[in-house]
Amino acid sequence: MKFIALEVSLDVIRSLRVTVAPLRKSDPKLYDQIRRAASSVALNLAEGRRRRGADRRHFWRIAAGSADEVQAALRVSVAWGDLGVDAVEDTLAILDRLLGLLWGLTR
Numbered sequence: 011m012k013f014i015a016l017e018v019s020l021d022v023i024r025s026l027r028v029t030v031a032p033l034r035k036s037d038p039k040l041y042d043q044i045r046r047a048a049s050s051v052a053l054n055l056a057e058g059r060r061r062r063g064a065d066r067r068h069f070w071r072i073a074a075g076s077a078d079e080v081q082a083a084l085r086v087s088v089a090w091g092d093l094g095v096d097a098v099e100d101t102l103a104i105l106d107r108l109l110g111l112l113w114g115l116t117r
Contacts, residue, residue, distance in 0.1 A: 013059055015111040019052040019073070022080065022108055023117040025101040028091070036092045044083045051108070067116055074112040080105070081105045 026048055026084035051073045058069030080107060085091040 013055065014061070015070075015108065016052060017056045018104065018108045018111060019048075019055055019077075022053065022077075022101065025046050026080070028095055029034055029101045030059065030087070032097075033087060033092055037087065037090070037098075040083055040092075044080055047079040047083065048078045051080070063111060070112060070115045070116050074116055077105060077109050077112060078104060081109070 026044060030041055030044050033044070037067055052077065054069045054073040058066045058073065061069060081102065084093070084098045084105075088095055
């Protein structure tokens, strides 16, 4: 059976591949931070899936924090003018869905 939150986190990564490509030149450190945070979401969801109790919830909370970080980084890149609002809107929508799923997992 598929773990929907993990699948959506992979959708975020696929979306980010195109979305953040301009940051490789304009802000390589932010580009790297987005990549690391997005990877952290998927990896912590996968690890938490095999854990139990509070340990499981801990990994999912880390995933939620990393998803928030990706969302904030995209908004920062728009605020700096490195990415346009139109360029990030689809990715932000997927992140909203993911954060909703994570909210449910951490409660």
